[in-house]
Amino acid sequence: MSLILTGFLGSLAAGAATGVGALPILKLGMPDERRQSILLGFAAGVMLAASFFSLILPGIAQGQASGMSPVLSFGVVGAAVLLGGVTLALTNVLMPPLDRFGLGPEGIAATRFRRIWLFVAAITLHNFPEGMAVGVSFGGGDFSAGLTTAIGIGLQNMPEGLAVAGAVASLGYSRRAAFGTALLSGLVEPVAGLMGAALVSLALSLLPWGLGFAAGAMIYIVVSEIIPDVRREVAVRKPAMASLMTGLVIMMALDLSLT
Numbered sequence: 368m369s370l371i372l373t374g375f376l377g378s379l380a381a382g383a384a385t386g387v388g389a390l391p392i393l394k395l396g397m398p399d400e401r402r403q404s405i406l407l408g409f410a411a412g413v414m415l416a417a418s419f420f421s422l423i424l425p426g427i428a429q430g431q432a433s434g435m436s437p438v439l440s441f442g443v444v445g446a447a448v449l450l451g452g453v454t455l456a457l458t459n460v461l462m463p464p465l466d467r468f469g470l471g472p473e474g475i476a477a478t479r480f481r482r483i484w485l486f487v488a489a490i491t492l493h494n495f496p497e498g499m500a501v502g503v504s505f506g507g508g509d510f511s512a513g514l515t516t517a518i519g520i521g522l523q524n525m526p527e528g529l530a531v532a533g534a535v536a537s538l539g540y541s542r543r544a545a546f547g548t549a550l551l552s553g554l555v556e557p558v559a560g561l562m563g564a565a566l567v568s569l570a571l572s573l574l575p576w577g578l579g580f581a582a583g584a585m586i587y588i589v590v591s592e593i594i595p596d597v598r599r600e601v602a603v604r605k606p607a608m609a610s611l612m613t614g615l616v617i618m619m620a621l622d623l624s625l626t
Contacts, residue, residue, distance in 0.1 A: 371564045374505035377517040378498040378560020381524060385494070385553025388525030389532035389546045401606065404597045406533030407483075408607035411593045412614025413530040414490060418582040418589075420622035421523055422493060423448065425500070426578030433571050444579035451583025456591075459485060482592040483534050489584045490531055491552040494524075496577030498556025502563025503570045523621050524553055526614065 395402075423444060430440030462481075497520050505513030531549040536542065563570040597607040 370506050370508060371561065373510070374502035374513065374564025375557055375561045377505050377513055378501040378563070379554075379557035381501050381517045381521040381560075382494065382498060382553035382556030383550070384521035384524040385528035385531070386546065386550035388528030389549035391529060392532035392536055392545050392549070393542050395536070395542065400600065401603045403537035404600065404603040404607040405610040406537050407593055408597045408610035409614035410486070410530035410534045411589045411597065412611040412616075413526045413618045414486075414493075414585050414589050415611075416615045416618035416622060417493065417523065417527060418585045420619055421497070421520075422578045422582035422585075426496075426575045426582070429500075429571070429578065430575040433575070435575075440575065443575050447576045447579025448583035448586070451580035451585075452587040453583075454580070455485065455489065455584045455587045459592075479596060480538060482588075482596055483538055486534055486588050486593055487531055487548065487552060489581070489588045490527060491555055493581035493585055494527075494553055494555050495559045496574055496581055497524075498559030499563035499570050499577065500574060501556065502560035502565075503567055503574065505560075506564035506567040506570075520556075523618070524556075526618055526621065528553060530614065 426444040426447070427437075427440050430443055431437060435443065459481075501513065501517045501520055504516040507513075528549040531552050532545040535548045536545040540548075594611070597611070598604050
């Protein structure tokens, strides 16, 4: 029980770091269109880097650690990436317009509203296998490995929190709502951490699939929805793409230095 509790608390701390990363949004005013595109560009860059360096590569490594050959591990994660992308693509096609339920604006603005919330959903989804990884690390009985994993994922979660908050703020929500959404997106991690710590053997076999699936979902949303959105307006295209590259490099540096 102590291992399970430790895994839960470790993943809770890592998930709460998402809220820490979102704190700067509380100091920003309501973003104009230029700032909206810059925030979205940063979010896209962060999540592209996270997809490869926080999800796909660790998923392949986890598969090999659980006894798979390198080829089989790559095949499993590759299949999961494709499954995640197809699932989000189908969700995007089959989900009815949100304004039909009174959940968003009408007209052209409804398209951006839908894109951003799919983006937030994909980021929240990707936090689940990360939280499970923390729980598994503690549940295996190696406190040092668990602590290292929790700290690493927590630090990676900070720019992700800012990315979520910035994306939500770009829709015109209040700063508190943007911060709260970012914090909630990270709090799926302790739920997954509890499962990972309690069911270590099962979680180990599921992690490559979960990490790959989340990566595929995020890559699909970023490439098919967010990047075209930030490039739509010529006047803000260059600063938005510069912000995207900045977010990508920051997240890549964090991921590589913490693995």
